[in-house]
Amino acid sequence: MTDIMSKAISFENVGKLYNLGVVGTGSFTNDLYRWWKTSVLNQEDPYLKVGECNDRSKAGNSKYVWALKDISFDVEQGDVVGIIGKNGAGKSTLLKLLSRVTSPTIGSIKAKGRIASLLEVGTGFHPELTGRENIYMNGAILGMTKVEIKSKIDEIIDFSGCERYIDTPVKRYSSGMMVRLGFAVAAHLEPEILVVDEVLAVGDAEFQKKAIGKMKDVSKGEGRTVLFVSHNMASVRTLCKSGILLKDGVIDYTATADECVDYYQSLNISNFVSHCVLDDKLNRDEWVPKDTRNLEFIEAEMLNDVNAIASDEELRFHLKIRKNKFSVKFANLGMHVVDSADVCDVIYSSPIIDIPDKDVFYISLKLKNHNLSVGNYFVNFSIGMKDVSSGIKNYDVIHNVLSFSVVYRDVLTKTPFVLWMKGWGNHYNKDAEIEVF
Amino acid sequence: MTNEEQKWTTVIEPRRSLFSIDFKEIWRYKDLYSIYVLRNITTVYKQTVLGPLWFFVEPIFSTIMYMVVFGGIAGISTDTLPQPIFYMSGIMLWNYFLQCFNASSNVFVSNAGVFGKVYFPRLIVPLATITSNLFKMGIQLLLFICVYLYFVIIKDTPIAPDWTLALFPLYVIVLALTAMSWGLLVSALTTKYRDLRMFVGFVMGLYMYATPIIYPMSVVKDSIYGSFLKYNPIAPFFEAFRYSATGVGSIDWMWMAYGVVCLVVTLTVGLVVFNRVEKNFIDTV
Numbered sequence: 001m002t003d004i005m006s007k008a009i010s011f012e013n014v015g016k017l018y019n020l021g022v023v024g025t026g027s028f029t030n031d032l033y034r035w036w037k038t039s040v041l042n043q044e045d046p047y048l049k050v051g052e053c054n055d056r057s058k059a060g061n062s063k064y065v066w067a068l069k070d071i072s073f074d075v076e077q078g079d080v081v082g083i084i085g086k087n088g089a090g091k092s093t094l095l096k097l098l099s100r101v102t103s104p105t106i107g108s109i110k111a112k113g114r115i116a117s118l119l120e121v122g123t124g125f126h127p128e129l130t131g132r133e134n135i136y137m138n139g140a141i142l143g144m145t146k147v148e149i150k151s152k153i154d155e156i157i158d159f160s161g162c163e164r165y166i167d168t169p170v171k172r173y174s175s176g177m178m179v180r181l182g183f184a185v186a187a188h189l190e191p192e193i194l195v196v197d198e199v200l201a202v203g204d205a206e207f208q209k210k211a212i213g214k215m216k217d218v219s220k221g222e223g224r225t226v227l228f229v230s231h232n233m234a235s236v237r238t239l240c241k242s243g244i245l246l247k248d249g250v251i252d253y254t255a256t257a258d259e260c261v262d263y264y265q266s267l268n269i270s271n272f273v274s275h276c277v278l279d280d281k282l283n284r285d286e287w288v289p290k291d292t293r294n295l296e297f298i299e300a301e302m303l304n305d306v307n308a309i310a311s312d313e314e315l316r317f318h319l320k321i322r323k324n325k326f327s328v329k330f331a332n333l334g335m336h337v338v339d340s341a342d343v344c345d346v347i348y349s350s351p352i353i354d355i356p357d358k359d360v361f362y363i364s365l366k367l368k369n370h371n372l373s374v375g376n377y378f379v380n381f382s383i384g385m386k387d388v389s390s391g392i393k394n395y396d397v398i399h400n401v402l403s404f405s406v407v408y409r410d411v412l413t414k415t416p417f418v419l420w421m422k423g424w425g426n427h428y429n430k431d432a433e434i435e436v437f
Numbered sequence: 438m439t440n441e442e443q444k445w446t447t448v449i450e451p452r453r454s455l456f457s458i459d460f461k462e463i464w465r466y467k468d469l470y471s472i473y474v475l476r477n478i479t480t481v482y483k484q485t486v487l488g489p490l491w492f493f494v495e496p497i498f499s500t501i502m503y504m505v506v507f508g509g510i511a512g513i514s515t516d517t518l519p520q521p522i523f524y525m526s527g528i529m530l531w532n533y534f535l536q537c538f539n540a541s542s543n544v545f546v547s548n549a550g551v552f553g554k555v556y557f558p559r560l561i562v563p564l565a566t567i568t569s570n571l572f573k574m575g576i577q578l579l580l581f582i583c584v585y586l587y588f589v590i591i592k593d594t595p596i597a598p599d600w601t602l603a604l605f606p607l608y609v610i611v612l613a614l615t616a617m618s619w620g621l622l623v624s625a626l627t628t629k630y631r632d633l634r635m636f637v638g639f640v641m642g643l644y645m646y647a648t649p650i651i652y653p654m655s656v657v658k659d660s661i662y663g664s665f666l667k668y669n670p671i672a673p674f675f676e677a678f679r680y681s682a683t684g685v686g687s688i689d690w691m692w693m694a695y696g697v698v699c700l701v702v703t704l705t706v707g708l709v710v711f712n713r714v715e716k717n718f719i720d721t722v
Contacts, residue, residue, distance in 0.1 A: 006444075018720065099555070100556035100716075101553055101554065101555070101556055102716065102717055103450070103451055104450070107451075108448060108450045108451075109447075109448070110445040110449075112446050113446060117554070117555060119555070123554045124551045124555070126480055128484070129479070133479075137472055141555050145468045146468040
């Protein structure tokens, strides 16, 4: 790294004001008023003052909201910047401003070189045109010249993997094929500045891998500047060098990508549930009526750091159970870990346990080697009795009471997972023997 | 880095100066323009058997209809010209004008999807549309020529083209740009408030009757209507084309100059307004 790096993009005090609600007669009156104030009386825009900070969940007093406010930062040439933040933090607005889809209300953005924006794949695809014609269409919209496209068309077709259908109208394509074709065009753009909005989360696992590889090539070689918005923290970590965290339309944190993601994830603590006091209805199966609950869960707790669990970490649970029927002497405890799509990933079923002679008792459970890969998981518990004649009789079943996130591969070194797409599997197995000869 | 400031190639700021259309940038996107033109032409008749032949159908039927209604029932004079030639010449230009206007006036609404995702000079789209509509008009022109030759050769009608026919491209350009600039104005005004669009639809329907398509100017010249029709900036070109093509009627140079002046004014205003709106329209469309 030389001491003088040239700046590729510079944001100076950029702000974007949006008005809420419906455009109608009300806004027409406001427009007239604004026009009167600014153009005739030459005063400040009356609505710029009242704009409020953008907090989606709180109702504000003003009809105007700053989607972005006081955004100032510089991006050096060749840098790959990850922009992260919750929904509505202003990430996409920022990219829209940079890609000139809309213009800022105040401030200025300066950039050096050609900007190509990928806010969507396959922009401008016409259903009646063939794949090949659409490559030209889409490429030209993204700023390529015919000659450029022509020189790359074979590469693009090859990358998309749609060779067989390339002279068929895209309306006959599957949606996945459209996306592949769109991404293939975008991947062969060669601008100085590339603006990318979460387009990696498309296509099947095989194509995702390809797309990510291409993204890496783009950012690593050729010194291109990339701005990348994503909710996938793993991809931000692997693809980006520096990070910007947006919160309610202002910059909350700027650092290296890793630090930024760490900080962001530490903010999200409340998102995962480590302790849950059970309510009568909530989280409970409908088919476990109150009168059959001989044993009833009343509290569940996870003793790990639920925001950042390693793959080889021991999962520790603590359950508080009430005995409603005195005669219950034995029971089995069951546990499921499911992912966000409710697909079961880990099952545990205990041997028969003795129930102590107490109204309320505790069970502590330690699960070694859960082997879960990166992702967010939910925990279900059940308690019941296995019966040879009647099968299983559940006393109580509770769903999604606890949740946690697996982010590390190794509990000791805290090595993060490399970029990992959801479709690549939920199990990470370390217990294999590998031999090279 | 003191000379940093000079090296920025793109500066994005809230307000642009009033007239700051980047023609260089439009030129840089010329490939997109040609692809758009090609797309507009090819997609219309995809999955049809007759293909571009369909462009014949509409003018043929309109002409027959006009011959029946205006020529036959209403008995409006056609200035000694055979009815098919008279009506067809008007319909051809009017269709072109109307198509250009409609496409330009819907440019924001119908392209919001693309405009919302990628930046390119928005003017490319209306420019491409008026160009691709030329193709349609070309087909109708072919039909017109066939009918023309039929009357000259078979029917021995005494019509002959005037030297001013060489100005035909000029007529077309003026009509196209007039349509585009009006369309741009409407499109800029309708991104936020859609009211105008309701209005424009029927106004254009009526506007056709204020243009010498179903009647020659000679019929209304001395009446009170004629003095109003004088202000119609596209009317002189309909008259002029008829004269240039057949030698019947009149060509009024001053009137055409008036049309060109109107064009310059509306085009300037249209471009300025369009330019202002294009930056932020996606927030309101």
